Amino acid sequence: MMPGKEPCTAMRIILAAPRGFCAGVNMAIESLDLAIQAFGTPVYVYHEIVHNKYVVETFRDKGAVFVNHLEDVPTGSTLLFSAHGVSPAIRQLAKDRQLRAIDATCPLVTKVHLEAIRFAKEEYTIFLIGHEGHDEVIGTMGEAPAAIILVETEEDINALNFPDDAKLAYLTQTTLSVDDANRIIRCLKARFPQIIGPPKEDICYATTNRQEAVRTLAAEADLVLVLGSQNSSNSQRLRELATEHGVKAYLIDGQADVDDAWFEGVENVVITAGASAPESVVQECVEYLREHFQATVEVRTLRLEDVHFPLPRELRGLSISKA
Known part of the structure; x- marks a missing residue:
């Protein structure tokens, strides 16, 4: 706590759900x-x-x-x-x-790979909406490198030139901002009315749900804490989304990154976590704010998640030791 600063005794933590691991x-x-x-x-x-x-x-x-x-x-x-x-x-x-x-x-990434393979076999040029250098984008583009063009911005779209009868399709990285992806898709459709997309959107359920929670709860927040690492695309999008809604937001790996100066005059803190952030780091931050700012905690559940994916076939039949 900063010397000479009184803690905000009225602080309330709004703990977003769903959050964390997908x-x-x-x-x-x-x-x-x-x-x-x-x-x-x-x-x-x-x-x-x-x-x-x-x-x-x-x-x-x-x-x-x-x-x-x-x-x-x-x-x-x-x-x-x-x-x-x-x-x-x-x-x-x-x-x-x-x-x-x-x-x-x-499996949701595999879905995008399979869509890329299908579109390429059908001789479509594929616009992949995503971030250059991201592991997922590299893997997807590797499925059909001659058929895929990476699109990151509306400026990228303006630079594209294809005839009206060109066979065009789009796919998206699974961890994008829903709003940003939709903006790019609208721009693609306006430029190329014949373009088609996947039967079901590519942005994963967890990314969508966590963004929906931040979008909804930002209206009540003075500050948003996002637990996640700097190289986590979906975590970065959560921070950006809060900022776009006019709320100060910080992306942190854990409690050690917290700066007490952030909370001066702050009454309502929304805490969420990207899809790769463990719940343990969330709870460490919650306990820190409880201890240092007498914060109360309210869990706000916007959607329930009950999704499970099978283990790789090489590992099925095994179980993790509880010892």
């Missing part, structure tokens, strides 16, 4: 835990298992090794593909190196 993240984390138990360490993971500093550091301590190049994985080792998915070239390289590959790709 079904895809739960599946990926359980998969890595099971792989470590079943096959021993090290278990190699291509890129971060999920985009969360706390989760990655926890698994490093358990013996997971995160790599950006499969050449760094010894021949014959156990390798887990992260929740964000990989391209066919990476799958083939893993096979060539005789790695025991376990695919923990989120």
